[in-house]
Amino acid sequence: MEKxxxxxxxxxLFVIIGLLLFILAVYFIGDKQQMFGKTNKLSAVFNNVSGLxxxxNVRYSGxxxxxxxxxAMINDTAIRVDMLIDKTIFPHIRKNAIATIGSDGLVGNMIINIIPGKEIAASILPGDEIRTLNRIRSDDMLNTLGKTNKNAALLTADLLKITKEINQGTGTVGLLIKDSMLAKDLKLTMLYLKITGxxxxxxxxxxxxxxxxLENKDNVIGVLKDTAVANNLKxxxxxLKQTSTEIDKIISRVDTTIVNIKDGKGAINYLSNDPKLVHKIDSTMTNINDASFRLNENLEALKHNFLFRGYFRKQEKAxxxxxxKEEQQK
Known part of the structure; x- marks a missing residue:
């Protein structure tokens, strides 16, 4: 049937509209994927691309x-990733920038994040290779989380065991909780510690x-700190030192004298060691005493003699x- x-x-009209929509879709998708813009190549080598x-997308500062x-696989530990980067961004990317692989959100697609360097460096050139940083993968995180869960389960079991022993009153902690006397003793001990503190x-x-x-000058330490007192003490x-020296000299002289006496030198040793001389001295003293006694007797006899009686009377009157005179003067 003819149309x-x-x-x-x-x-x-339907074909034209469909073609226009197709062209617009291709344009927007290509613009998003940097297919029609001016781009340059940039490379990076990773140990693991983590599903890239x-x-x-490739992001720079978000x-x-x-x-x-x-x-492309280079070897078993290196994977080369080629990126198409907008030419207008190249002057802003420095050679000390670092590329990392991350995810777009929690469950989004994998992306490459280029992190700017902290120090000033030259701009990167087309075709250069930038440094990379391999972050912790989600598999590693899950493995670590699994180990943590196992450890948490073991800790929970131990905690339940300890709690059961405490409730049963076994062990030190259970005894402290269950025994009222011990609790009172502990309180009393803490009170004594408080008083002691x-x-x-x-x-x-x-x-x-x-x-x-002690810094006060009125006490002993303060007096000792006074410079005048210190000088007097000095x-x-x-x-005292000079006196001690003189005493030492005198003692040495006395020692010398004693040594001379012991050796028979001098009159003292002669007097102390010669018994004949001592006997003579005793006899002489005895004779002197006798002569003195007789002289007194003779003087008494002369007082009664008529020839000398007047003389002695004159002496007594004088x-x-x-x-x-002495009594009058007093």
């Missing part, structure tokens, strides 16, 4: 600046006051006059 003109127009695919255009604090305060009082010590 009418209106149908042909509708079909042509062709067409994933801004989409390119896409992944190639992933208070006494120690007061003792320390008194000790600090005592140490501060002079006293110096005089002595009486002198005594009276």
């Amino acid at each position: 009418t003109t209106s149908q042909k127009l509708r079909l042509g 695919q062709l067409g994933n 801004i989409n600046v390119g896409t992944v255009r190639g992933i 208070k006494g120690s604090s007061e003792s320390m305060i008194k000790l600090n006051r005592l140490i501060s009082s 002079a006293i010590v110096r005089n 002595k009486m006059k002198e005594r009276k």
